[in-house]
Amino acid sequence: MAGLGEHVKAMVRSHASGDDAAFYSVALQVAAREARSGHHVVAEDIKKAVDASRKTSPRPNLTRLPKQRAEVDDVVEETHPRLALRDLVVRPDLLEQLQHVIAEQRQREVLLRHGFAPAHRLLLEGPPGTGKTMTASVLSSELEIPMFTVRLDGLLSKYMGETASKLRSVFDLVAERRGVYLFDEFDALGADRAGNDVGEARRILNSFLVFLETSSPESIVIAATNHRTILDPALFRRFDTVLTYELPDARQTIAILRTRLGSLARSTSLAKLGSLTEGLSHADLVRAAEAAAKVALMRGDSVVSRVDLEYALTKRRRASIG
Template sequence: MSTSRHIVALLQSHIAGDEDRFLSVATQLAAHEARQGHGKLAQELRELIDSAKGKRATVARRGAGPVPIAQPKGEIAGFLAARYSDVRLSSMVLTPDLEARLTRVLREQRQQERLRAHGLAPRRKLLLVGPPGSGKTMTAAALAGELKLPLFTVLYDGLIGKMMGETAARLRLIFDAIAVQRGVYLFDEFDALGAQRAGPNDVGEIRRVLNSFLQFLEDDDGPSLIVAATNHPELLDKALFRRFDDVIPYALPGPEVARGILDAHLAAFEPVNIDWPSVLEAAAGLSQAELARAADEAAKAAVLGEHDGVTTTALLSALAERKAAAL
């Protein structure tokens, strides 16, 4: 974003009374001036921003509400959906390593001013890779919920246009929004945009879109989190991986995580003498989403069959049904 665009955005946010957006754009402007070699001006801007944020710190410590959500309007509303999320990390069953990595992202986000004061930047561009149903999309919702930020999901059916240059122009609108409205921006099924430029189906327009995305991602230094998720990392252009602050792998649940997912979904339905070794053997190879559905199916069978609780037989049957459906 150029200095003139920053000034326009500052005036718009001031007129709208949107202080969060105003400070966000001011931070972008300070970073832009630093890149232009105007170090003294950039430092002066940062000091003013820090002073303004300091005045709000007392309110924040008392539990300020979520960042105000600006619903996309006009053309951008066709390819960007916005909502608040009530998902938290505690809603998910995670391996210790994955929980530690996501907790680190949250800690850096919550203390980003402390990091920036020492010339460091928080992690804010994440690439999540792993099989379908392993929790990638839920992670984006959990990050938004934990940070009390709106969750913006990119809608590819509206983003990808038929005319040359149309998709790249719409991508620019999204990154303009990322710069001025703090939130978690989710590019799900990211391989739709990030496919290799030298792939067998490569065409000029695909190269242009990917090159545009790479440039926008490289230039962005705003306050938002950008989360890209893919089931097919092998399809992504290699240049993408080094543009992200963290590449976080997801996997199908092992026995411990599978047990945690089933326990969490069945806690209110009084499981009856469950044969866990048999159940966990049957659960092997199923995703988090499929395990959750199987648990819900077993619970419904218990409720509608007026049983005393969920049985091993009902759970094994539900797991077998999910495996058959996954084939």
């Protein structure tokens, strides 16, 4: 019954703050829980009550910020990205998984009415600069909801004794304001710390897992890590989807460079760059493209030359390796 208790508390908090959207979201979660338990009549009654109440309730004030926001302002940063899914260059299977997440979120009310929660807990793992943070930005933009970046490193170092309380406030915000919530560098929280400060670290991790388990499906919670191997294996089953990112291959490299350069690359050969791009991440390639573009534009040219690009890639590779 602990899960139901968390739902009831979330409903009370959302009611007290006047956030109808969050209240209805949690109510539908309760309906889904009852349906999974075989209590279909109760589940249907809850869904009918929600539908009826939505028709008679006044339109909510979408610009009002919840009380919890003030409690986490120092560890949460709100942004409003403008990136399309086509801007993200990843493997086809990864792209398909992201399209599926977006589709489920867009149809979340239909799924919830029938006792199913949309995918909303994602774990992104892979080397730095391979598109994990960009993925969160794309999901935010595609779904037209804000992105909230949770600075876990600052949370742990500044508030070690208060981390669980701060995490609760963050997840209260997840329930009260729909958005994409990115826990970047998640290994700072989710690492398997056997032999270290087991007590405090385990309490913090357990708190996160409890909050994650009952998080609102109206929002998307994303944990991103560069170090999958140091994560506690128990974490993986708590997420709806685990997405693995890799360094771009030759085809993806060309696509990344061409996307960032746009019209500046209309007559530039991007093929056979070979060793110049080996080991470079998505972010490295973007920065190299930007450096080459600036050189060309400041020179008065409207096209990036092959020489400009090779020089920028060489510099970037030296910086990356060094």
